[in-house]
Amino acid sequence: xxxxxxxxxxxxxxxxxxxxxxxxxxxxxxxxxxxxxxxxxxxxxxxxxxxxxxxxxxxxxxxxxxxxxxxxxxxxxxxxxxxxxxxxxxxxxxxxxxxxxxxxxxxxxxxxxxxxxxxxxxxxxxxxxxxxxxxxxxxxxxxxxxxxxxxxxxxxxxxxxxxxxxxxxxxxxxxxxxxxxxxxxxxxxxxxxxxxxxxxxxxxxxxxxxxxxxxxxxxxxxxxxxxxxxxxxxxxxxxxxxxxxxxxxxxxxxxxxxxxxxxxxxxxxxxxxxxxxxxxxxxxxxxxxxxxxxxxxxxxxxxxxxxxxxxxxxxxxxxxxxxxxxxxxxxxxxxxxxxxxxxxxxxxxxxxxxxxxxxxxxxxxxxxxxxxxxxxxxxxxxxxxxxxxxxxxxxxxxxxxxxxxxxxxxxxxxxxxxxxxxxxxxxxxxxxxxx
Amino acid sequence: xxxxxxxxxxxxxxxxxxxxxxxxxxxxxxxxxxxxxxxxxxxxxxxxxxxxxxxxxxxxxxxxxxxxxxxxxxxxxxxxxxxxxxxxxxxxxxxxxxxxxxxxxxxxxxxxxxxxxxxxxxxxxxxxxxxxxxxxxxxxxxxxxxxxxxxxxxxxxxxxxxxxxxxxxxxxxxxxxxxxxxxxxxxxxxxxxxxxxxxxxxxxxxxxxxxxxxxxxxxxxxxxxxxxxxxxxxxxxxxxxxxxxxxxxxxxxxxxxxxxxxxxxxxxxxxxxxxxxxxxxxxxxxxxxxxxxxxxxxxxxxxxxxxxxxxxxxxxxxxxxxxxxxxxxxxxxxxxxxxxxxxxxxxxxxxxxxxxxxxxxxxxxxxxxxxxxxxxxxxxxxxxxxxxxxxxxxxxxxxxxxxxxxxxxxxxxxxxxxxxxxxxxxxxxxxxxxx
Numbered sequence: 001x002x003x004x005x006x007x008x009x010x011x012x013x014x015x016x017x018x019x020x021x022x023x024x025x026x027x028x029x030x031x032x033x034x035x036x037x038x039x040x041x042x043x044x045x046x047x048x049x050x051x052x053x054x055x056x057x058x059x060x061x062x063x064x065x066x067x068x069x070x071x072x073x074x075x076x077x078x079x080x081x082x083x084x085x086x087x088x089x090x091x092x093x094x095x096x097x098x099x100x101x102x103x104x105x106x107x108x109x110x111x112x113x114x115x116x117x118x119x120x121x122x123x124x125x126x127x128x129x130x131x132x133x134x135x136x137x138x139x140x141x142x143x144x145x146x147x148x149x150x151x152x153x154x155x156x157x158x159x160x161x162x163x164x165x166x167x168x169x170x171x172x173x174x175x176x177x178x179x180x181x182x183x184x185x186x187x188x189x190x191x192x193x194x195x196x197x198x199x200x201x202x203x204x205x206x207x208x209x210x211x212x213x214x215x216x217x218x219x220x221x222x223x224x225x226x227x228x229x230x231x232x233x234x235x236x237x238x239x240x241x242x243x244x245x246x247x248x249x250x251x252x253x254x255x256x257x258x259x260x261x262x263x264x265x266x267x268x269x270x271x272x273x274x275x276x277x278x279x280x281x282x283x284x285x286x287x288x289x290x291x292x293x294x295x296x297x298x299x300x301x302x303x304x305x306x307x308x309x310x311x312x313x314x315x316x317x318x319x320x321x322x323x324x325x326x327x328x329x330x331x332x333x334x335x336x337x338x339x340x341x342x343x344x345x346x347x348x349x350x351x352x353x354x355x356x357x358x359x360x361x362x363x364x365x366x367x368x369x370x371x372x373x374x375x376x377x378x379x380x381x382x383x384x385x386x387x388x389x390x391x392x393x394x395x396x397x398x399x400x401x402x403x404x405x406x407x408x409x410x411x412x413x414x415x416x417x418x419x420x421x422x423x424x425x426x427x428x429x430x431x432x433x434x435x
Numbered sequence: 436x437x438x439x440x441x442x443x444x445x446x447x448x449x450x451x452x453x454x455x456x457x458x459x460x461x462x463x464x465x466x467x468x469x470x471x472x473x474x475x476x477x478x479x480x481x482x483x484x485x486x487x488x489x490x491x492x493x494x495x496x497x498x499x500x501x502x503x504x505x506x507x508x509x510x511x512x513x514x515x516x517x518x519x520x521x522x523x524x525x526x527x528x529x530x531x532x533x534x535x536x537x538x539x540x541x542x543x544x545x546x547x548x549x550x551x552x553x554x555x556x557x558x559x560x561x562x563x564x565x566x567x568x569x570x571x572x573x574x575x576x577x578x579x580x581x582x583x584x585x586x587x588x589x590x591x592x593x594x595x596x597x598x599x600x601x602x603x604x605x606x607x608x609x610x611x612x613x614x615x616x617x618x619x620x621x622x623x624x625x626x627x628x629x630x631x632x633x634x635x636x637x638x639x640x641x642x643x644x645x646x647x648x649x650x651x652x653x654x655x656x657x658x659x660x661x662x663x664x665x666x667x668x669x670x671x672x673x674x675x676x677x678x679x680x681x682x683x684x685x686x687x688x689x690x691x692x693x694x695x696x697x698x699x700x701x702x703x704x705x706x707x708x709x710x711x712x713x714x715x716x717x718x719x720x721x722x723x724x725x726x727x728x729x730x731x732x733x734x735x736x737x738x739x740x741x742x743x744x745x746x747x748x749x750x751x752x753x754x755x756x757x758x759x760x761x762x763x764x765x766x767x768x769x770x771x772x773x774x775x776x777x778x779x780x781x782x783x784x785x786x787x788x789x790x791x792x793x794x795x796x797x798x799x800x801x802x803x804x805x806x807x808x809x810x811x812x813x814x815x816x817x818x819x820x821x822x823x824x825x826x827x828x829x830x831x832x833x834x835x836x837x838x839x840x841x842x843x844x845x846x847x848x849x850x851x852x853x854x855x856x857x858x859x860x861x862x863x864x865x866x867x868x869x870x
């Protein structure tokens with residue numbers, strides 16, 4: 001028997017604000033950061049790694065919350081825990097005192113994501129498989145047993161969930177072969193379009209994206225209408241009218257303002273407008289969607305929990321679901337969102353970027369295609385080419401596709417040297433700079 | 436000129452779990468706690484006090500978040516800050532890195548509430564008035580200037596907000612006199628009905644409530660249908676059928692379960708069912724409301740922000756709005772919710788109890804009657820008779836009414852001795868016990 005002996009949480013921050021990487025109309029100066037969790041065991045060769053993602057200040061809050069979330073894991077049998085990750089999840093979620101601070105949202109939920117991501121990574125390492133294959137090897141009943149279906153039964157019952165998964169089960173192997181044959185899961189790039197970049201840099205990066213085989217690119221909008229029009233014109237000049245152009249307002253508009261502003265950008269035929277308003281506003285997104293069609297509405301990177309997504313689906317508020325692998329409470333909650341999306345016919349195009357999110361979402365997208373939706377139609381997963389060098393099993397993107405991960409785990413482990421260098425505030429990089 | 440010199444945050448926890456005070460179907464063992472903020476100035480006789488409320492573990496997260504929220508206040512002119520609390524609020528809310536951890540929900544939003552509550556207390560002390568009178572002396576334009584209307588314009592425009600307030604402005608003074616004449620603002624008690632109490636204690640406390648003049652009492656339900664039926668039968672035996680009986684499920688049900696369970700409790704004719712399901716589920720509450728009418732639906736103590744309440748009103752999901760004075764980001768966000776409630780015709784019956792919430796909400800309810808809704812119809816504010824002895828200006832409840840506060844401030848200051856005794860984990864009470 002192997003036992004969990006400790007759960008440590010680490011404040012790791014990268015100084016991305018210096019280069020304006022990640023700048024948008026709401027978030028001008030983020031330092032991409034991780035509240036990084038390591039689940040230690042009495043086997044020196046077995047640890048689980050996970051994290052949640054933040055953009056700097058307050059990462060310490062998530063670190064401390066993750067440490068507290070991890071306390072009930074200490075002393076557990078690894079074998080029992082990885083065989084019942086639904087039970088582990090429910091145990092951690094049942095802390096009513098921490099629950100009060102959400103419930104199921106904000107810092108304590110981000111911390112839940114970090115802790116459970118590490119447990120899923122641990123489970124995949126025990127199984128000696130990449131996480132996506134762990135999921136692909138689970139039966140429909142096993143998947144539904146680990147999924148958090150609480151508060152969802154008016155939209156999706158347990159029986160419906162099993163039926164959805166059973167319908168795809170016989171053809172799972174064929175879809176894995178299909179992904180291998182096409183070189184992986186399709187992705188798009190946001191690396192070109194940050195708001196802080198000059199027109200020349202924008203043009204150059206867009207051309208590079210086209211040259212690298214991308215058929216989808218995304219630009220940030222919402223700070224200045226004149227700037228948006230000029231930048232979208234540049235984008236169409238470079239990528240043409242057959243490629244897909246997505247735009248992202250990062251929550252800067254009220255609902256009427258979103259509708260009016262999009263009227264001015266419609267000529268550039270965006271595939272979707274992302275985060276047009278408050279991420280909490282289900283009815284607002286539904287109103288925007290009705291007004292801007294056929295432009296799609298996308299949201300989800302700030303989608304706080306499965307209850308929010310349930311309503312987005314019920315209200316027919318979105319065309320694309322952009323769930324976040326470090327904001328939802330790990331695979332347990334994410335499976336539930338994928339199942340609802342499949343029932344309601346909404347494609348899931350996960351949010352990624354930041355630090356490590358690409359490493360996680362590649363597993364989720366593969367799982368969706370193999371086990372849940374069985375479809376690639378209208379599905380494309382975000383990719384941002386930053387900070388992958390800090391991971392021991394970085395995602396590999398070629399010709400606009402995420403190559404299928406092959407190493408055991410959830411691809412969530414950082415190099416020890418990176419954790420040491422960027423530990424905040426005392427690591428090598430920050431010492432003398434922080435504060 | 437007076438200057439803000441420091442903002443300190445304190446972890447204060449009361450061991451209420453020992454007596455099962457506050458026990459309900461979701462929260463079985465809370466230790467009522469405050470992340471207590473003191474805004475210090477260079478005038479030794481002038482400080483501002485505020486807090487957010489939690490139920491124990493994780494209070495430290497709110498304390499640290501409140502400390503970070505308070506940093507931009509240091510060095511400001513008190514006179515300029517209290518003259519522009521809308522600007523102060525927007526400055527604190529504009530921290531995009533902390534915003535990522537919500538946005539506007541969870542720990543960072545609770546911390547925003549604590550910091551801004553202290554600033555409103557400071558402003559009222561500077562004005563030498565109780566907070567409710569500060570608000571009652573502001574013009575409609577001044578009130579709308581401090582209110583956070585972001586993301587609300589599809590439900591309430593600035594012009595509509597001003598018109599609502601102007602309609603009530605000429606008769607403000609008459610309503611203040613009316614409250615004074617009737618002995619304050621009407622309230623109800625939850626002290627009797629906690630789930631952990633025995634039937635005998637329930638019966639005795641209900642009788643005491645009736646004897647003290649209460650016309651509304653509230654019981655916790657949702658753990659066991661048989662227990663609920665037995666306890667509601669006792670309640671109706673004691674209070675009769677003319678008094679109002681409210682019940683509170685504290686989020687334990689899925690939507691279909693709530694509807695079914697309420698079918699079994701309808702015979703006891705509750706005025707409302709509170710928190711029947713996830714507090715995030717606008718559409719779920721609308722479905723429950725449609726199914727259980729004429730029983731009302733109430734929610735709000737976990738209502739995370741004004742965007743959630745906007746949708747509750749738009750979807751006609753609730754009959755009673757139970758906003759929380761320490762979960763919403765203080766008066767700035769609360770005014771916005773009151774304005775929307777008035778426009779949509781939903782009475783606001785604020786959540787209270789915990790520690791210090793009663794002290795705050797009495798000011799808000801008076802403000803609503805005097806300035807916003809102009810009505811007491813279907814309005815009753817929660818009162819729980821716990822922990823008031825720790826406050827320097829405790830609320831005074833007589834004959835089922837909150838007496839109008841008269842001392843300067845937001846009634847948010849605790850006795851220094853209480854803060855010292857219950858400081859966690861090193862205060863007199865906790866030293867040796869904590870952990």
